[in-house]
Amino acid sequence: AVVLLACLRRPLVSARNLKTLGGLAPLAVWILGATLYYGTPIPHSVLAKARPLYPLPAGAAFLFLLEEAGRWVITGVATIGVTIGRSLGLIAGARVPVTTLVFKIAGAGLMAWVAYLWSRPGPERRTAATLALPIYLAAVTVFYAVTNPLLLAWYLPIVQAPVLAAAVALRATSHGRGRVRTTARLIIPALILTTAAASCLHEVLLSPASMLRHGANKPRELLQLDSYARTAAWIGKHSLPTESVAAPEIGVLGYLLDRRILDPCGLVTPEALPFLPVPPEQRGSRLGPISVEFIRTARPDLVATLPAFAQRSLLVSPWFEEAYELVHQEPFIEGDPLYRAVLVFRRRATTGRSGI
DSSP states (O other): HHHHHHTSSOOSSSSHHHHHHHHHHHHHEEEHHHHHHHOSSHHHHHHTTTTSOOOOOOHHHHHHHHHHHHHHHHHHHHHHHHHHHHHSEEEEEEOOOHHHHHHHHHHHHHHHHHHHTTTTTOOGGHHHHHHHHHHHHHHHHHHHHHOOOOOOOTTHHHHHHHHHHHHHHHEEEOOOSSSHHHHHHHHHHHHHHHHHHHHHIIIISSSSHHHHHHHHHHHHHHHHHHHHHHOOOHHHSSSSSSEEESSSHHHHHHHHHSEEEEOOSSSOOOOGGGGOOHHHHHHHSSSSSOOOOHHHHOOOOOOOOOEEEEEEEEGHOOOOHEEEEEEEEEEOOOTTTSSEEEEEEEEOOOEEEGTT
């Protein structure tokens, strides 16, 4: 929409418009192909999360976005400060001693500064193309604030990239004169580049969970992936190719198992949409719980879950206890009642009162 708006501000048939509209060709191809194949260009995971899949307090997504924006600026300085403090014996811990409130304030300052300066060019640069970036950033921020989704790290590049590009590009613009503005135009890019350098050194080279050795996963995540991989191997040996598996975390299971995977979160399973969001009494404080009603309707042959996702639903359901039996436990974190193991349940062969 922002690109089309920029085109309307210029002569309709022009070389610049043709070049700009050419950049929309991949989007047009996707809309056409997805609509013909899926019936809608909107990804199914978006539909599931809009139920909402993860009910959050009002404003949670907006505050998270501000906090992350602050991290893009001041994390590098804080990290370097912790490193120096530890080397001098002044700081014992390894965590960055910055509160989330400080990150939110810094993030709000960064985004406001970028929007203000980028939307106030000189008269010769007040064009739709110049204004497109702040309009886009404002639109995305408002979209996330209104829809209030659970924002995860991999959602953020569509906001992070233009914010940081705009902030660094401000250094080269002709507007924003004055001592205060000039100082800010120097400091903000310097903080961003410092954060980029510090993050690269820490995450790629110095961290115990270096990305070069373990990808982007932390030690706990690696254990979790391994437990799911072992669970997939066990299910593969003890089930038929025609049997189905329901699981709240389907990544590794879906990748390794040649079985039909049912996703109670609905991200790849349309049948789960009517059961979202999961009732509060079954959900508790955990994200991605399994709905008893979904399992009762879908009737998967096996259910694989950590206790955390079933403690208030399946694990306390008399119907589930009668209809399914625990057949395997794959250890994850010993002694943790919510994450002790991946539990595998199989649908009982007898019908009983459940009618299955």
